[in-house]
Amino acid sequence: MNKTSWVALLLSAVLVLAVGCGGQQNGGKADSGFTVGMVTDTGGLNDESFNQTAWEGIKRTKNELGAEIKALESKRDEDYVPNLTKFARDGRDITWAVGFKFEKAIPEVASQFPNAKFGIVDSNLGGKIPDNVTAVTFKEEEGSFLMGVLAGLTTKTNKVGFIGGISSPLIKKFEAGYRAGVHAANPKATVQVAYAESFTDATKGRSLAQSMYNNGVDVIFHAAGGVGKGLFDEVKTREKGKFWAIGVDMDQSALAPDHTLSSMIKRVDVAVFEITKELKEGKLQPGKQVELGLKENGVGLAETTSKHVPADVLKKVDEFKQKIINGEIKVPKTEEELNQFLTK
Amino acid sequence: MQQILSRVNKTSTFATSLISIVLGMLVGAIMMMAAGYDPVLAYRALFASALLQPYDLGESIRTITPLILTGLAVALAFRTGLFNIGVEGQFIVGQLAAVIVGLKLGLPPVLHAVVAVIAGGLAGALWAAVPGLLKATRGVHEVIISIMMNFIALNLSNVMIRKWLTEGSDSTPKIPDSASLRVDFLSQLFGGSRIHLGIFLALAMALFMFYLLWKTKLGYELRAVGHNPLASEYAGMSVKRNIILSMMISGLFAGFAGASELLGTAGYHSIQAAFTGVGFDGIAVALLGANTPLGVILSSVLFGVLTYGGGNMQFEAGVPFEVIRVVFAAIILFVAANISGPLVDLFFRRRRGRHLARNLD
Structure with missing residues (x-):
């Protein structure tokens, strides 16, 4: 690069800045329609x-309600409050x-903007939900x-496994539900x-899976986020079927097409869509916790x-699903409820 | 001619930084154009939305506060010839100490906050003393040790939160108001933003660093060790003592950064999967600020505005935040490669050429 082009480069830089500061205002806002914002966590x-x-x-x-949508990604925990504030x-x-x-960010911003509406996924804010917030949680145990029924009916060794992430009330819900399901389908x-x-x-996930499989376990369910990737890495190396x-x-x-029995899906998309729809139709009453289970199609296979999975097993699973939906089976959420369930 | 030359040399660090900033932002603009975004709209959104509204101005200052302190931490160690890459870890133990004092000690307002801030600073100083001590006594390179200390700090703080401060939870409860650095008056002045007293602490520390390094005997020794340890030793200074002291003061600044960020901005501590990067940004800040207190403040303002405004840029112009990280990196690259040196030189020679030609006429 010769000298003239260096000068040209510098000049154009100055130009960009000058234009950048002097240009006219035109924001990219929607005119009058329904607007939805979403802030991600650091993921x-x-x-x-x-x-x-x-x-x-x-x-x-956006597609079905014609909403104008926008998302902001948070890079650090400190970004939660300003990102929510921007949308508000x-x-x-x-x-x-x-x-x-x-x-912690939602109650802070919600009290600053009492006229704005917010939704939070996967937390009930310890029961203290502000009047302008809707808290969505899922009945993961259902x-x-x-998944427990599926595992109980699939296992040949009568040994199944569960890998949890961090031991917390949320992950205990998965464990309790799963163990109850195994017990209900195959008490042995x-x-x-x-x-x-x-x-x-x-x-860590891989080494846990390895020792379980080596101990004769043939089906493992995980509720452990990124740890679960290790489970799939391990199962791939083992005999198919x-x-x-x-x-x-x-x-x-x-992640392992020939070794994945099923996945317990959480329909966060359904929850977010349905609640947003209710808001648009004026039916939403904020300030409450919305809990979605099998009945509401919030969790499922x-x-x-x-x-x-063979058809007869699927049929069995469906029978249990119906029993949960019409209340015949009450799925335990905690260790204590599980112990009661197992001794019944 | 000689006069002009010396003047250019004097202003060159400032010019270097300025030219590097412009070039760095140009690189960002080119990237945006290549990716199909409008750089003009993006940069305007960035600066306008970071500075014009009181709320945003407050949040920008909030972003700038820890950068000043971590920048000072890196700069002070640089002056003694040490590369303190462990600012990140010292920042984390500062947060940890502050949250422990905030939650576990019941003290009256003001005193509670003061004790928490001091605890954070001391924790940072102690954390930095380890690499300093090992460097001084065993000759172990401080970069290696301080990087390792970062990981120890990160995981220590995660374990403490999970096992001791909470019962298996992801984040601690909020600290009581008595330990908070947030003041209603200040927040309301800035539209309810999370600006806090940490900014005054940061500015005071910049002043302290200036006074220490250029107005005291200890400061003279610290700088002398940085210039030439052997000569300093020969002159009767204790190199070991100065290395340990320099690391500890550096860690003190980093610990203050962590404490003020926790007590002012977040109010709670949470489990981190990875480093926040505030400490590493301090390296960039110190480099751009030429390791002077004033330079650190100015470059913190720039990086803080870019960081906070970067989020708005995403909001207004849809440009991903990563572009701002590229701008950061490009600026540092241009500073480190001293690209402006040849530029200034070239401009100057050309003028001299014309001058000579005119004289010949």
Whole structure:
């Protein structure tokens, strides 16, 4: 590069800045329609988990309700408050906060903007829900129960496994539901339980899966976020049709197509879409917790389940599903409820 | 001619930084154009929305506060010839100490906050003393040790939150108001934003660093060790003592950054899967600010505005935040490669050429 071009480069830089500061105002706002905002947690929009599924639901509001939509990704925990504030100041009809990490940010922003509406996924804010917030949670135990039924009916060794992320009330819901399901479908089967105490450590997940399979376990269900990737890495190396993994949150069969029995999906997209729709139709009453289970189609089986699961097993699973929906079976959520369930 | 030359040399660090900033933003603009975004709209959104509204101005200052402190931390160590890459870890233990004092000690307002801030600073200083001590006594390179100390800090803080501060939860409860650095008066002045007293602490520390380095005997020794440890030793200074002291003061600044961020901005501590990057940004801030207190403040303002405004840029112009990280990196690259040196040189030679030609006429 010669001297003249350096000078030219510098000049154009100055020009860009000058134009940048002097240009005229034209924001990209929608004229008058229905507007929806979404703030991700630090996982980002393409996290292959709840942020991504939530965004799918928001995109549906664009296609089916004609909403103007926008998402902001949070890079750090400190970004939650300003990102929510941006949407609130922008006058969005509803702003979604995806993930329980917003537990502390949502009440703060909601009290500053009493006229704005917010939604939070996966947290009930400890029961203290402000009047302008709708908190969405899922009955993970119900979906996990069906996974337990599936595992109990599939196992040949009568040993099944569960890998949890960090031991917390949320993940205990998965464990309790799953163990109850196994017990209901196959009382002879035992469940081995292990917690990785992490949501990201795939290596830990793999070593836990390895020792379980080596101990004669042939079906493992995980509720452990990124740790679960290790489970799929391990099951792939084992004999087809003998060792199985069950995924969580969204259909994870792509991770090990020949070894994935099913996935317990959480329909974050359905929840976000339905509540946004209710708001648009004026039917939504904020300030409440919305709990979605099998009945509301908030949790369920992945569509690819039929690929490896025979029809008679699927029929059994469906029978249990109906029993849960009409209240014949009450799925336990905690250790104590589980113990009562098992002794019945 | 000689006079002009020396003047150019004097202003060159400032010019270097300025030219690097312009070039860095140009790189960002080119990237945006290549990706099909409008750079004019993006940059305008960035600056307008970071500065014009009181709320945004407050949030920008909130973003700038920890950057000043971590920038000072890196700059002070640089002056003694040390590369403190462990600012991130010292920042984390600062947060941890502050949240422990905030939650576990019941003290009256004001005193509670003061004790929490001091605890954070001391924790940072102690954390930095380890690499300093190992460097001084065993000759272990401070970069290696301080990087490792970052990981220890990160995981220590995660374990403490999960096992001791809470019962298996993801984040601690909020600290009581008595320990908070937020003041209603200040927040309301800035439209309810999370600006807090940490900014005054940061500015005071910048002043303290200036006074320490250029007005005291200790500061002279610290700088002398940075210039030439052997000569300093020969002159009767204790190199070991100065290395440890320099690391500890550096860690003190980083610990203050963590404490003020926790007590002012977040109010709680949560489990982190990865580093927040505030400490690493301090390296960039110090480099651009030429390791001077004033330079650190100015470059913190720039990086803070870019960081906070970057979020708005995403909001207004749809440009991903990553572009701003590219601008950061490009600016640092241009500073480090000293690209402006040849530019200034070239401009100057050309003028001299014309001058000579005119004289010949």
